[in-house]
Amino acid sequence: MKAAARHLRIRELLESQEFVDQDVLCAELRASESSVRRDLITLESEGVLKRVYGGAMAMQPRDTALDFDWQSGRMAAEKRRIAALAATLVEDNQTVLLDGGSTVAAVATALLGRSLHVMTNSLAIAEVFRDARQIDVTLTGGYVYPRLRALLGPLCEQMISSITADVLIMGIGGITAEGFSNSNTLVVGPERKMIEAAHKVIVVADHTKFGRAAVTHLASLDVADVVVSDAELPQEHQALLRQHGIQLLLA
Amino acid sequence: MKAAARHLRIRELLESQEFVDQDVLCAELRASESSVRRDLITLESEGVLKRVYGGAMAMQPRDTALDFDWQSGRMAAEKRRIAALAATLVEDNQTVLLDGGSTVAAVATALLGRSLHVMTNSLAIAEVFRDARQIDVTLTGGYVYPRLRALLGPLCEQMISSITADVLIMGIGGITAEGFSNSNTLVVGPERKMIEAAHKVIVVADHTKFGRAAVTHLASLDVADVVVSDAELPQEHQALLRQHGIQLLLA
DNA sequence: GCTAATTTGATCGATTTTGATTGACTTTGA
DNA sequence: TCAAAGTCAATCAAAATCGATCAAATTAGC
Numbered sequence: 274m275k276a277a278a279r280h281l282r283i284r285e286l287l288e289s290q291e292f293v294d295q296d297v298l299c300a301e302l303r304a305s306e307s308s309v310r311r312d313l314i315t316l317e318s319e320g321v322l323k324r325v326y327g328g329a330m331a332m333q334p335r336d337t338a339l340d341f342d343w344q345s346g347r348m349a350a351e352k353r354r355i356a357a358l359a360a361t362l363v364e365d366n367q368t369v370l371l372d373g374g375s376t377v378a379a380v381a382t383a384l385l386g387r388s389l390h391v392m393t394n395s396l397a398i399a400e401v402f403r404d405a406r407q408i409d410v411t412l413t414g415g416y417v418y419p420r421l422r423a424l425l426g427p428l429c430e431q432m433i434s435s436i437t438a439d440v441l442i443m444g445i446g447g448i449t450a451e452g453f454s455n456s457n458t459l460v461v462g463p464e465r466k467m468i469e470a471a472h473k474v475i476v477v478a479d480h481t482k483f484g485r486a487a488v489t490h491l492a493s494l495d496v497a498d499v500v501v502s503d504a505e506l507p508q509e510h511q512a513l514l515r516q517h518g519i520q521l522l523l524a
Numbered sequence: 525m526k527a528a529a530r531h532l533r534i535r536e537l538l539e540s541q542e543f544v545d546q547d548v549l550c551a552e553l554r555a556s557e558s559s560v561r562r563d564l565i566t567l568e569s570e571g572v573l574k575r576v577y578g579g580a581m582a583m584q585p586r587d588t589a590l591d592f593d594w595q596s597g598r599m600a601a602e603k604r605r606i607a608a609l610a611a612t613l614v615e616d617n618q619t620v621l622l623d624g625g626s627t628v629a630a631v632a633t634a635l636l637g638r639s640l641h642v643m644t645n646s647l648a649i650a651e652v653f654r655d656a657r658q659i660d661v662t663l664t665g666g667y668v669y670p671r672l673r674a675l676l677g678p679l680c681e682q683m684i685s686s687i688t689a690d691v692l693i694m695g696i697g698g699i700t701a702e703g704f705s706n707s708n709t710l711v712v713g714p715e716r717k718m719i720e721a722a723h724k725v726i727v728v729a730d731h732t733k734f735g736r737a738a739v740t741h742l743a744s745l746d747v748a749d750v751v752v753s754d755a756e757l758p759q760e761h762q763a764l765l766r767q768h769g770i771q772l773l774l775a
Numbered sequence: 776g777c778t779a780a781t782t783t784g785a786t787c788g789a790t791t792t793t794g795a796t797t798g799a800c801t802t803t804g805a
Numbered sequence: 806t807c808a809a810a811g812t813c814a815a816t817c818a819a820a821a822t823c824g825a826t827c828a829a830a831t832t833a834g835c
Binding site: 526527555556557558559562577578 | 801
């Protein structure tokens with residue numbers, strides 16, 4: 274197995290386990306102890322994991338980006354402004370698909386008090402609407418992924434395939450000319466289904482997400498109808514989106 | 525097992541139990557007394573636990589699991605006994621369907637620490653397993669019914685129909701000769717599907733549920749394989765169940 | 776096809792962790 | 806109170822892991 278493939282697989286393993294054993298990695302990756310060790314050194318320098326005696330630990334025990342901390346992050350103010358703007362694009366009584374991104378969680382709070390039908394695969398977002406009596410919430414089923422507090426897997430995708438929504442609001446890990454990408458391999462499956470299920474696709478992403486590709490390619494730029502970002506977004510990226518006929522809104 | 529993995533497992537165990545025994549840890553972690561002792565010293569210095577003679581205590585009293593209402597109810601002690609007994613009927617690595625009843629939630633806590641695949645339509649129960657790394661949780665999708673914190677409706681039923689489980693543990697509102705009944709009309713739909721999906725049906729109900737019919741008829745007595753109740757259950761009701769070939773266990 | 780650069784797997788001494796042992800200490804129960 | 810059983814801390818040899826090095830294998834560039 275090639276180095277890049279190994280790195281990907283290690284990241285993937287660390288998404289479902291907090292600790293991976295050296296021996297297990299050697300077997301799983303069909304690579305020598307030395308190679309695995311080098312991989313771990315590389316990934317540690319990238320901040321993906323922390324090396325410990327006999328293996329490696331996942332860097333964040335729970336994915337902070339997608340957990341409840343989203344309110345206190347560094348980009349909190351930007352996110353709130355983006356979220357508020359994105360929320361205005363939703364009309365009352367629409368059916369809204371929300372994915373599990375942290376910016377999307379901010380959109381969810383901005384939607385509180387509206388009259389809507391919300392569908393999501395994120396337990397954290399369902400939690401946001403817990404006391405919102407005006408909002409009907411439907412959860413997709415699926416495997417509960419503890420670190421992301423999201424529902425994933427074939428059952429989830431199958432469920433999303435069987436429904437239709439007026440609008441999808443989706444967070445994203447990276448945006449380049451090649452398209453949208455996400456940092457977590459597992460979430461792209463449901464997200465692709467969500468894109469298919471929604472009449473209108475709104476992507477929310479602060480300017481730091483532009484020009485960089487996250488691990489997993491999600492979809493080409495064409496799938497988005499609207500992108501909501503902040504005013505610091507460089508002109509070149511603005512132009513890129515407009516070339517693809519995407520409506521761009523800056524908070 | 526490597527040190528890092530052991531530390532994780534110890535933390536995990538302390539989330540579901542206030543106290544862990546030295547011997548139990550040695551067996552669970554497949555490590556020597558010395559190693560376990562060293563682990564405990566490390567974790568104590570990290571403030572995770574407090575070492576006591578013969579084992580270790582959890583540092584902060586686990587809150588999440590305890591402040592759910594079902595533990596403070598009037599029948600709390602009975603429920604815990606019934607739950608503990610019902611939990612013994614589940615074998616490791618089985619797929620277990622859990623409905624959303626309060627007694628079932630008690631069973632869920634009794635299952636913590638086991639190695640299982642759990643499927644449920646209750647958000648409260650999914651919450652119980654939030655930090656149980658040995659337990660895979662799958663949520664059925666569906667409409668989020670805020671008052672019950674459960675997933676219901678056609679999407680939910682459709683999802684349950686598409687799966688199979690080794691055993692179903694179901695709470696019940698009323699038991700009479702006519703069969704099982706439940707107090708909430710909405711939950712019986714998913715429950716009927718669960719009965720179909722499971723190879724073995726275990727009903728948990730304290731003795732107060734016998735001899736009274738709740739609002740909605742759910743199913744005949746024949747669907748149950750085992751009923752777990754408490755010792756105060758009158759003979760006549762015990763006889764009724766046995767007539768239907770149901771195994772009766774009294775906690 | 777050939778060469779240079781990179782990646783891989785094996786080896787070895789240094790370091791860390793582990794499990795067994797010993798004697799001192801604590802708890803238990805009569 | 807005392808003795809027996811259980812637990813603890815300290816020590817040490819054995820085992821496992823690590824980091825560094827180097828030759829072989831693979832890949833990339835020309």
